[in-house]
Amino acid sequence: MTLSFAIIAALIIAAATAAMTLRNLVHSALAVAIAFAGLASAYLQLGAQFVGLTQILVYVGAVAILIVFAVLLTRGGEAPEKSVFSASWFWGAAIATSVFALLACAINHSFASKRALPPQPSATVEQIGQDLMTKFVLPLEVIGLLLTAALIGAVIIAMRDESPKSKIEDGGSKMDKTSGPSSILHPPSSSGGHQ
Amino acid sequence: MTPLAGYLLLSAFLFAIGLAGALTRRNAIIVLIGIELMLNAANLNFIAFWRYGANPEALTGIMFVIFAIAVAAAEAAVGLALIIAIYRHYKTTNVDEMNSLKG
Numbered sequence: 552m553t554l555s556f557a558i559i560a561a562l563i564i565a566a567a568t569a570a571m572t573l574r575n576l577v578h579s580a581l582a583v584a585i586a587f588a589g590l591a592s593a594y595l596q597l598g599a600q601f602v603g604l605t606q607i608l609v610y611v612g613a614v615a616i617l618i619v620f621a622v623l624l625t626r627g628g629e630a631p632e633k634s635v636f637s638a639s640w641f642w643g644a645a646i647a648t649s650v651f652a653l654l655a656c657a658i659n660h661s662f663a664s665k666r667a668l669p670p671q672p673s674a675t676v677e678q679i680g681q682d683l684m685t686k687f688v689l690p691l692e693v694i695g696l697l698l699t700a701a702l703i704g705a706v707i708i709a710m711r712d713e714s715p716k717s718k719i720e721d722g723g724s725k726m727d728k729t730s731g732p733s734s735i736l737h738p739p740s741s742s743g744g745h746q
Numbered sequence: 747m748t749p750l751a752g753y754l755l756l757s758a759f760l761f762a763i764g765l766a767g768a769l770t771r772r773n774a775i776i777v778l779i780g781i782e783l784m785l786n787a788a789n790l791n792f793i794a795f796w797r798y799g800a801n802p803e804a805l806t807g808i809m810f811v812i813f814a815i816a817v818a819a820a821e822a823a824v825g826l827a828l829i830i831a832i833y834r835h836y837k838t839t840n841v842d843e844m845n846s847l848k849g
Contacts, residue, residue, distance in 0.1 A: 553749075556749065556752055556753075560752070560756045563756065563760060564756070564759060564760070564763075567760055567763045567764070567783055568763055570767070570776075570779060570783070571763055571764070571766060571767035571771065571776070571779075571780060571783075576773065576775060576776070579775075579776055579779060580779070583779050583782070583783070586760075586783065586786075587786065590786050590789075590790060593753070593756075593790060593793075594790075594793055597753070597793050597794060597796075597797040598797055599793050599796070599797070599808055599811075601808065601812075602789075602793060602808055602811050602812065602815075605812060605815055606789075606815065609815050609816075609819050610782075610786070610815075613819060614782065614818075614819060614822045617822055617823065617826055618775065618778075618779060618822075618826065620826075621775055621826040621829055621830060622775060624830050624833070625775070625829065625830060625833040625839045634772075635771060635772060635773065635776075636770050636771060636772065637770055637771065637772045637841070637842050638842065639769075639770075640769075640770040642769075643765075643766060643768075643769025643770035644766055644769075644770055646765065646769060647762045647763070647765040647766035647769060647770075648762065648766075650761070650762055650765055651758055651759060651761075651762030654754075654758035654761070654762070655755060655758055658751055658754045658755055658758065659751070663748065663750045663751045663754055663798075664747065664748055664750075664751040665748065666748055666750055666798065668748070668749065668798070669798060669799075669800075669802070671797075672796070672797065672802030672803060673803075674796075674802075674805055674808055678805060679805060679808060679809075679812075682805050682809060683809070683812075687809050690809075690813055694813055694816045694817070697816070697817070697820055698816060698819070698820050701820035701821075701823055701824050702820070702823055704824060704827075705823040705824045705826075705827035706827070708824070708827040708828055708830075708831050709826075709827035709830045709831055711834070
């Protein structure tokens with residue numbers, strides 16, 4: 552166990568713990584970005600340069616910003632006056648602790664704790680690109696399709712929907728008036744329905 | 747302790763932290779952050795096993811992590827969109843106040 556691993560592990564553990572315990576959501580988002588950056592340095596330490604840089608690009612760059620946007624759009628920036636933990640926090644903490652104890656026990660008794668150190672494998676970007684374009688080309692296409700579908704779905708879910716009542720009236724009574732959003736059309740269409 | 751065991755323990759601890767956050771916090775955004783931490787713990791396991799395991803020239807661990815990162819990004823986008831939609835409906839992001847399916 553080297554010094555660099557100890558530093559990286561301490562950084563990741565401290566940042567992840569802070570992200571899960573801080574009251575302010577913006578502080579949590581910042582802490583989780585630090586945890587993601589620490590994980591990227593762990594990947595670099597393990598010799599997976601491409602994955603480390605992808606982690607920085609996707610997680611520190613995109614997901615952290617997405618989380619901050621969600622915090623701001625839901626006005627969660629101010630710390631709540633009530634407890635931030637749910638009523639059943641004790642059972643959640645107990646389950647998490649027992650899961651960690653089980654995993655640590657399994658790791659300590661497995662072959663991983665006495666395995667000899669193999670030489671550093673090489674994973675150049677050229678090799679990864681070759682494999683992505685030959686052996687893994689079908690998963691690559693599927694993941695592209697999945698990303699497209701997921702992002703379109705996310706936009707549709709988060710889009711502001713007009714109330715179902717005005718939609719029914721628009722569709723039922725005023726088919727000829729197609730210009731303008733339904734919120735502008737709503738008063739004349741409802742009065743037309745009553746006459 | 748070998749390096750592989752060290753990375754596996756770090757990953758297990760990260761998973762436990764994420765699980766604790768997802769189970770105990772009330773805010774849905776923090777729950778989603780906890781799920782992201784758990785996904786990252788799994789990715790760290792993949793990379794550690796690729797580095798210290800057998801047959802690393804096949805690059806399977808790296809490929810799995812790349813695809814897992816893409817799926818996790820899609821999950822984060824859809825999850826946060828759902829949280830925003832739910833916030834618009836319930837005016838809250840606390841998961842223990844969202845207790846009815848038909849609003």
